[in-house]
Amino acid sequence: MDLLAAMRKSIYSPEFYRDLLARPLSFSFKYFYSLALALSLVFTVWFSLSAIPFLQTLMRTLEPAILASYPDELVVTIQGGKASVNVAEPYPVPLPDELRALVGRANESLPENLFVINTKEPFTLEGFRGYDTAILLTEEAFVIRDKDGIRVQELSQVPNVKIDKSSVVSVVGYLAPLLRWLIPVVVFAIFIGLLAFMSAKLVYLLFGALLVWVVGKIRHVKFGYAKAYQIGMHAITLSVLVGALSFLGFPKIPYLFTILFVVMAWLNLAPERAPKGGVA
Secondary structure, X not given: OOHHHHHHHHHOOHHHHHHHOOOOHHHXXXXXXXHHHHHHHHHHHHHHHHHHHHHHHHHHHHHHHHHHHOOOOOXXXXXXXXXXXXXXXXXXXXXXXXXXXXXXXXXXXXXXXXXXXXXXXXXXXXXXXXXXXXXXXXXXXXXXXXXXXXXXXXXXXXXXXXXXXXXXXXXXXXXXXXXXXXXXXXXXXXXXXXXXXXXXXXXXXXXXHHHHHHHHHHOOOOOOHHHHHHHHHHHOHHHXXXXXXXXXXXXXXXXXXXXXXXXXXXXXXXXXXXOOOOOX
């Protein structure tokens, strides 16, 4: 069956739903995943239109920004779980302007510094905030600011290492060729994420099938839980399409998904009417 025709009938066609009672479960799984794949492809293209230009700019900017931001004179040594440096402290390294311009479009609260080194003083929350930095290196830990607050990574879990400009150049040179895979990996991840999001609706239908079964009871259409689950894979169509609008920035309305689902079940589940009149 053509997907668009199946979608139209799944939104409203009591006759289609009556025929569905005799259809195997595989018929509805095929429909549901055809719908899921189609929507996942459409929104993957939609998100990629904005993600790909950003990633292309990031790939051009990241390598030179990292190399330019690491000071030529700085040597960081981590030995036995303790850090030391060869420069006066506290030692700030500002966030590169190139990264600030790029990332700042999505995040207006960027710190002044990329990282600050202070192995002479113990960590305090007030001190960390005063440095206005993304990362603070103390004698015994990395302190990292993220969206959830502050995360501490103890250096006792870090192997002995010496970090200078030449080692940074070496690591960046090793990783740079891998960036060519960044765009296809991100696009594939978007597609898989959307498909997983759609597949999660099958879990919702474990509950939704009960609603369909109740509607069937009220409408005097007889079927069991398994058939209610199958019907739900079609009745959910309008809810999924309306819910997908939230990806485009439309506001979410509480319980609208379930309300539309129940309304579709109610409109489409109707007993076949007996013909009027009788045999003469």
